[in-house]
Amino acid sequence: MTDVLKPGATIGILGGGQLGRMLSVAASRLGFVTHIFEPGANPPAGHVADQVTMASYDDAAALQTFAQSVDVVTYEFENIPTAALDVIEAHCPIRPGREALRVSQDRLTEKGFLQDLGLQTAxxxxxxxxxxxxxxxxxxxxxxxxxxxxxxxxxxxxxxxxxxxxxxxxxxxxxxxxxxxxxFIEFSHEVSVIAARGITGEVSCYDPGENIHRDGILHTTTLPARLTGSQRMDAILLAGKILNALDYVGVMGVELFVTPKGLIVNEIAPRVHNSGHWTQNGCAVDQFEQHIRAIAGWPLGDGQRHSDIVMENLIGLDMDRLDDLIKQSDTAIHLYGKAETKPGRKMGHFNTIQRTS
Amino acid sequence: MTDVLKPGATIGILGGGQLGRMLSVAASRLGFVTHIFEPGANPPAGHVADQVTMASYDDAAALQTFAQSVDVVTYEFENIPTAALDVIEAHCPIRPGREALRVSQDRLTEKGFLQDLGLQTAxxxxxxxxxxxxxxxxxxxxxxxxxxxxxxxxxxxxxxxxxxxxxxxxxxxxxxxxxxxxxFIEFSHEVSVIAARGITGEVSCYDPGENIHRDGILHTTTLPARLTGSQRMDAILLAGKILNALDYVGVMGVELFVTPKGLIVNEIAPRVHNSGHWTQNGCAVDQFEQHIRAIAGWPLGDGQRHSDIVMENLIGLDMDRLDDLIKQSDTAIHLYGKAETKPGRKMGHFNTIQRTS
Structure with missing residues (x-):
């Protein structure tokens, strides 16, 4: 086992939802094969993965077999039981590492961690x-x-x-x-930084996006965000500070409130993030590939944005808009292959490249 | 069976090479699942497909079971035995249709077809x-x-x-x-048009790319191609003429020689084409998704190019360049997951977005 994986290596992914699905596709683009671990039947990621293990996170035997079959394990969500992580870590590396999970699994720990770094929180x-x-x-x-x-x-x-x-x-x-x-924080708007850190410590951040939520769920992310040059720089520097403090490897989503008193960290997510889906159609290397590059020990992509862009989520009955959306110019659709449409369920998203001419 | 497929439908793909692989990923993005039919073991497309049937093209029983399990069949190569097509067509539509295959399977038939359309050939x-x-x-x-x-x-x-x-x-x-x-034709350079025609007859062409070959294999495709406005228009119009004459549904690659006497058609390929790989990082909807949209009866994407771009193939030992390529800015790598590197074998490609500033 070396830190740097070669094409042909296997990447294990905990969680078979849409994030695992898009991670799996990105891994394939770099020549890796993927193995999904997911308790639920018929996971979205399973349709584009080499292998799927359907088992519970308290099934130590299944976790062990899974961990032995892969070269590195990553995850699409942060609430993985500690005991499951212990079983996996005995056999192969987990990236991002345990410290990022420990901090982000508990809002109280996370807030303390951020304040200790000198960052503002609510x-x-x-x-x-x-x-x-x-x-x-x-x-x-x-x-x-x-x-x-x-x-x-x-x-x-x-x-x-x-x-x-x-x-x-x-x-x-x-x-x-x-x-x-x-x-509550008085803020003018919310932005997020999708930040990545490689295995040798280099950090690369995508341009911050501006988020709008509806009913507590992300609705749109717009690039560029309304930020001054110094706000943009602050956002990127504080994201780098967080990643370095955690000796982080992979992509992280950092949500920030923009206030007259500066940027306030809302929360961090130690994984690819819904507010980074715009990178699929705005950059040569998207957040999913960036994450795979990091956990495979590859150099990071530079994350340069080539277009202004708006990402919008398709939640539940938004799927009824599909017939119109697929006719829309400069729009890339991304559906998650979920069997059933339910209210509040993320079914897909679309990225629209903005032309000013 | 209707002409228009809904997300969740299954697309059958004949051939499990890199084109089948990238078609499969594009299909997943639109919420479809894929079933690959491929005689060889461990096909590249198999790692990102829902199902793989490993069987020979003269195995009628396997072809029948395959055809019955899918909603439409498409293909990544044109040399499919006629008998196999007969078995499949008894159960589900084949898109692009039989006429395109009949014409393009035989260079003599193809040349006659093109001349009958009033187009120039060698x-x-x-x-x-x-x-x-x-x-x-x-x-x-x-x-x-x-x-x-x-x-x-x-x-x-x-x-x-x-x-x-x-x-x-x-x-x-x-x-x-x-x-x-x-x-032999005296030509200054070769370009190709990646053209698509939808089920209702609309045609959409990507901007022509300029191709350079090495040892008979495509080496690079560069966008934009060196073409005057009227040459570019000619290229697109003649591609449309070919697609309409075949009542074509799907993406076609049309290779053209640029000469002082006008554009001469070198050959046509009734499928996604190596010279269209640049669309993956140059357009909101790439050629693979465009093909899936067409055969699924969806409206076509508009194919607008957002960046200048160069695609380069990774052939055989070019894979040794990978360590350098992954450090290169604005470069998107696409590897095919082939187990063994052989001289002359297409192992992957990369797209580099060109910045002029």
Whole structure:
């Protein structure tokens, strides 16, 4: 086992959703084969992978066989049980590494990590009991938002407190899970940096994109984002700081609030990120290939953007728009091969290259 | 069975080489699944396909089962035995259709078809015997080139005649196969048009690329090609004429010689084409997706080029250049996942976006 993989090597991917699917395609482009590990039946990534293991994350035997069949393991989501990681790491490297997962699996740990780096976050407090919450509300105030420390995504496991009177019901929504209260931030807009770090420590960031959310789910990412030159530089420097602090290998999504007091880190995701899907049609090397390059020990692509571009997600019944979208100029469709359309489910996305002439 | 496929439908692909592989990836992007039919073991397309049938083209039972499992059949090469097509067509449509295959499988038929359309070709003659060849050499002269009528590709099944004295050895090289003598054309350069026609008859052409060959194999394709505005228009119009005459559905490669007397058609290929690989990094919809859109009955992408670009093939030991290439800015690598590197074997290609600033 060397750090640098040659074409023909096998990349193991934990998770067979759309991110695993697009990672698998990118891996194939570099001559790698992929092996997907996924508990659910008929995973989107399975249609474009060499091999699929359908098993649970607590099936140590399946995890071991999987880990022995691949040269490196990566993942499409951060909430992988620690015990599963222990089994895998006995047989092959996990990239990005354990520290990135430890930090990002827990909102409280993540906020502390970011503050220790001297970066700005929303004000926050650790919440276990009702009295914790009441005390926190005195300093953080309302409106604010209560979130489970672990296993939240796309607005799940969150309760908004419009006033301090919502404290009781919000804590009940957490169902006893350790939580964190976050103060609301006054921000003009949200941007994200898709940043990559290679195995030898080089960092490459894509141009930050500007994100708009709907119902707690990413709706569009627009390039270029509305940022001054110094804001853009700040965004890239702070992303590099995070990656270096974690000795990170791979692609990370860093969500930032743009405020008059500077950039505030909303959250980090130790993986390819929905707000980086525009790179598929805006750059020679997209975020998926960039991630594969990093975890394979290859040099990073330079990430230069060749076009202005807008990415839009296709959520649930947005799929009804497909007949119109496929007629649209300069638009690249990316569907995830999900058998069933459900409200709130990410079914695909499309990238539209913007022509100004 | 309708003409228009919905995401989730299955596309059958005859041939599991690099073209089948890239077609399979493009199909997945539009939410289709793919089933590859390929006689050889461990085909490149198999790593990114949902299903692979490994069987011979004379295995009628395997062809039938394959055809019954898919919604449409397409192909990555034109030399498919007629009997195999008969078996498939009893169960599902073949796109592009049989007429395109009939014409392009035989160089003599193809030349006649092109001349009947009023297009220019090299002077040619049907050659069976030594006396045919001698007679033809009197009008066509030398240098000229003797080619088998069927089953040639990448310079295989060809013999150059530097003088009329080479007639005997050249005919011996054909090993008794029906052949065609083609006169040499004085041309300044070669271009190709990657043209697509949809199921409702609309035609969309990519900007012509300029090709350079080495040892009979495509070396580079450069965009834009050196063409005047009227040459570019001629190229596109004649490609459209060919596609319409064949009631064609899918992508076709049309190779053209640029001469002082106008454009001369070298050959046509009823499939995605090596000289169209640049579209992967130069357009929102590449030739592979364009082909899948056409055979799925979807509207075509508009094929607008967003960047100047150079495609270069990685043949055999060119793979030794990989370590350098992956460090190169604005370069997208595409490897085919072939287990063994052999001289003359197409192992991959790379597209480099050209920046003029």
């Amino acid at each position: 004000p926050y407090a650790d919440i276990v009991t009702q009295s914790d919450l009441e005390a926190a509300l005195e300093t953080i105030g309302a409106p604010s938002i209560l979130k489970t420390r672990r296993f939240g995504y796309d607005g799940k496991g969150q309760a908004r407190l419009k006033s301090t009177e919502d404290a009781g019901s919000a804590l009940a929504d957490m169902a006893g899970a350790p939580s964190i209260l976050e103060g | 002077p040619y003659a049907d050659i069976v015997t030594q006396s045919d060849l001698e007679a033809a050499l009197e009008t066509i002269g030398a240098p000229s080139i003797l080619k088998t009528r069927r089953f040639g590709y990448d310079g295989k099944g060809q013999a150059r005649l530097k003088s009329t004295e080479d007639a005997g050895s050249a005919l011996a090289d054909m090993a008794g196969a029906p052949s065609i003598l083609e006169g």
